[in-house]
Amino acid sequence: MPENTMEKPNIVTCTAPVNIAVIKYWGKRNEELILPINSSLSVTLHQDQLKTTTTIATSRSFKEDRIWLNGKEEDITHPRLQSCLREIRRLARKRRNDGDPALDPSVLSLKVHICSVNNFPTAAGLASSAAGFACLVYTLARVFGTEGELSGIARQGSGSACRSMYGGFVQWIMGQKDDGKDSLAQQVEPETHWPELRILVLVASAEKKSVGSTSGMQTSVQTSCLLKHRAESVVPGRMEEMIEAVRGKDFVAFAELTMKDSNQFHATCLDTYPPIFYLNSVSQQVINLVHRYNRHYGETRLAYTFDAGPNAVIYTLQQHVPEFVQAVQHFFPPESNGGQFIQGLPVNQAALSEELKQAIGLEPMPKGISYIISTKAGPGPRVVEDPTQHLIGSDGMPKHTV
Amino acid sequence: MPENTMEKPNIVTCTAPVNIAVIKYWGKRNEELILPINSSLSVTLHQDQLKTTTTIATSRSFKEDRIWLNGKEEDITHPRLQSCLREIRRLARKRRNDGDPALDPSVLSLKVHICSVNNFPTAAGLASSAAGFACLVYTLARVFGTEGELSGIARQGSGSACRSMYGGFVQWIMGQKDDGKDSLAQQVEPETHWPELRILVLVASAEKKSVGSTSGMQTSVQTSCLLKHRAESVVPGRMEEMIEAVRGKDFVAFAELTMKDSNQFHATCLDTYPPIFYLNSVSQQVINLVHRYNRHYGETRLAYTFDAGPNAVIYTLQQHVPEFVQAVQHFFPPESNGGQFIQGLPVNQAALSEELKQAIGLEPMPKGISYIISTKAGPGPRVVEDPTQHLIGSDGMPKHTV
Structure with a gap:
């Protein structure tokens, strides 16, 4: 499709926080579904200091899913990325089949362009994958209109990402089921609970x-x-x-x-x-x-x-x-x-x-x-309403590529 | 008693080895008796490289028990030293009461002068207390004529000392009894077992x-x-x-x-x-x-x-x-x-x-x-027959004091 017939993309930008566990997650009982051998608990850090920002664009003109991380295009076929894309699309399809009138069925077939940046250096050694996958899943859900319980999908990107789906004090309940449906994050107390x-x-x-x-x-x-x-x-x-x-x-x-x-x-x-x-x-x-x-x-x-x-x-x-x-x-x-x-x-x-x-x-x-x-402790993922903050331009491509 | 009436002391010198555990001892179930929370196993190192040498003199002229470690007089009232002295004397008394004709009853009342040196620097960080207490107990047993099972007494000086009572590969069986009578060292294989x-x-x-x-x-x-x-x-x-x-x-x-x-x-x-x-x-x-x-x-x-x-x-x-x-x-x-x-x-x-x-x-x-x-692996404690190796002179005092 020539550029002059490019269909203007739909663009959504969200941010998500880092979390730091105080009861540690270490060890999976299922590698593929990322099911842990024990529950864990973390504090969500404030996004004023540490956050991932992710913009996702969809357009009928996009021929394939693509992703740019911190300005560099990365391999979209990474299994954990694919898990998140697949699960969000599956959830959207399910909602539509269940008769949710708010869902536009045509969006499901659209390809996505994903652009994500951290406001902290990777060298800080902070679990950037937690914020990254939380932001990806949260933003994808906005794009495909599938809000609700999303921590189970974030978990399949990176285990600890499920805890970044909530603000404040968050537990990841390990769950018992083989399919992992009960291995979810849950807020214990909001970020306002312990202001000191x-x-x-x-x-x-x-x-x-x-x-x-x-x-x-x-x-x-x-x-x-x-x-x-x-x-x-x-x-x-x-x-x-x-x-x-x-x-x-x-x-x-x-x-x-x-x-x-x-x-x-x-x-x-x-x-x-x-x-x-x-x-x-x-x-x-x-x-x-x-x-x-x-x-x-x-x-x-x-x-x-x-x-x-x-x-x-x-x-x-x-x-x-x-x-x-x-x-x-x-x-x-x-x-x-x-x-x-x-x-x-x-x-x-x-x-x-x-x-x-x-x-x-x-x-x-x-x-x-x-x-x-x-x-300090901070809130969970947020939608960024200001369109100037989008990381993807109206041409469907990252605004700044390193 | 004036020096000229000094009774010539009876002098015994022995050496004992260091051991290095391959199954570690860490934690006591009884602090006083030094009873461990698990069994352990060690290799006795060869005394050609690492050993403690201890000389013990007894004499009717000695007024009190005294000890010199690496040339410096130390406090004989240290509880673990006292445990070893008490237990060896108790064992000797028991043997005499049981009618062992080889035992000279008069020796039991004698005071001891103990002099002990390591042939390796303390800075080497090797468990010198194991070799030290093994050597003390082994030498005391020679002095008081109480050979036989001594690892239970060495254990009361320093837990791992019981393993230095044997050469080669030695286990310390944790035992079950409250009085520690079954918490003893045992040779698994002699030092000749694995020459490579x-x-x-x-x-x-x-x-x-x-x-x-x-x-x-x-x-x-x-x-x-x-x-x-x-x-x-x-x-x-x-x-x-x-x-x-x-x-x-x-x-x-x-x-x-x-x-x-x-x-x-x-x-x-x-x-x-x-x-x-x-x-x-x-x-x-x-x-x-x-x-x-x-x-x-x-x-x-x-x-x-x-x-x-x-x-x-x-x-x-x-x-x-x-x-x-x-x-x-x-x-x-x-x-x-x-x-x-x-x-x-x-x-x-x-x-x-x-x-x-x-x-x-x-x-x-x-x-x-x-x-x-x-x-390499080496033998257990030994008596030194050569009297020139004694660390205590005929005056009952250490030959060289730092």
């Missing part, structure tokens, strides 16, 4: 890429007997305790369980054969810093958690942020001027007492932490 | 002292649910498998189980709250080196194991030692001349192929390893 809670992402200096989480968890399931025990006998109780801590805004219970669960996840990685190390010397120093800080005050004011990489995510309450950030700057002296060291929500200046420094008593690790992103 | 087996101690560069094993295992027992599972449900099967691997000289089975068990022990340390880290970046590099070396050859030629510190102990077969040592020197370039880098059993020169270097593909860590001690 703050989240600091401590981005560790660039390191060689470690074992990816997909292959890592496969090896763990196959070889770690501790993982099996964790999934069957430890996590169920911890899910209950964590939900109770979140509902009651009990920071001490929340924090201690968060740290214990992060440590146990990394313990199962070490019990994997060959062992997987995600924590490096910077991570170990952050862990020591947090425990010594808490010990100094005689109360648990900070919690750390680590995913499949060395970056630390710190949970704390608003009033402790300035001093802790100062402590991080002291024990991980930044490259040069500290101006760019703190990103996101503004952090007030604070003094660091000699007493605290001595109580922590660690050898400073220069440049161990590249920067800090200061954020 | 070699042991390399890779001494990591000095680091800050980590959490001690006594307090570390206490915290683990109190806080790690993975440790409980390991002790109850994993170790019993592994003990059987390990005994079978040792008996059958099945290096692949022996090596893989050794690595898995070391990793699982460190996993339970990480699952401890607060977490305990014994593996540092040098340890992680050794682990990666071993797995990549094995992968390159498509067979398990090397095994690592780590105790409560960063030093690696490598098990391998004689024919692989020269090349592996070369690989260690390549990936951990030593300080200056490599002359002192290899200690113990001589190691032949070997070439390192470019292919192997590239297959391993790690960034060299200069000075990460201080030196290597090359050794």
